[in-house]
Amino acid sequence: MSSAWDFRSFLSTPSSSCTVPQTFHQPTAEENVVLERVITYFGKEGYDVPGSESGERGGKSGLTDWEMMFLSREGIIRFLVATKWDENATIKRLEKCLAWRRKEGIDDLQMIADKVEAEYAKTGGQLLLGYTKQSQPVIVMQVNKRDTPPSYTGLLQLFFLLERSMDLMPPGVTKTSFIVDFIGKRKYNTPISLAREWVNVLQDCYPERLAVGAIVNIPWVINMFLQAVYVFLDPVTKSKIVLNPGLKPSSSPAETWPPASLAEVIPPDQLLKQYGGERELEWTEETHREYWSALVGVCSERRRKFREKWRAMGGGVGRSEFEFKMV
16 A cells, blocks of 8 residues: 655645745855856866775766766855855865765765665655755654664765755755754664764765754753754854754744744645644655655656756856756
């Protein structure tokens, strides 16, 4: 018996109550000069990532299509904003990020999917599900649903979902939201070292990608853990995280920050009931098969179309993702 969800449709398109505000940073004339220099640096003939393991790519050198698409105009701007338009710091940070992506095979969707699928297959504890009112994909992490000890593979599954959220963003959307839920009995403690690794990769390789991070159902012992993790967060990231927002629907849209409830940020038809929404999700083996097949299928098809459009535009570093994702 199949689930009541049409996951392909639900994952593919935000609801009619979602909008796409055009709020991306527009560089000044001075900033554009810095941007063009960074584009020229990565776009020069023969460029390859310093210290990367080219052997994993059959001995090939140079940037791949996916790496050049990652180095889109908007992608580079995100890193420049994060470094306050420091050209050298941006180049260093991008090269570190490209080396990590290459080492982990981040651009090989099917390989990563096969590697991380089993992490929450039985419980559905870590999902990409729904959109905010600003059409930003939402990742739901129900921490205590995991039935294996925390590991780097589990960490990689989160970045896999973050990458898929980027595939699903409508043109003009650049950020993702998170719900981190600590409800239920805790089976395993997350080592501070693993949490620090998550924070470091998130901040180093995904700058300007977090819209809202809501952490809910926090017991006192977890609150102490979060205070330890907070030490590693930069001020901008901290400002986007809300602890224990109300879980009941609000009667009016939020006009101030932080929101009083998740329903002020996420439309009810995109939000699970336990967070103040209308959607119910019963997780079974068949639910997992339908969800995972839809997620990998929809994202694979979108990536194929993105690359076709990017190539038709002439390829290269510094192409606008708002244009090649307009498919």
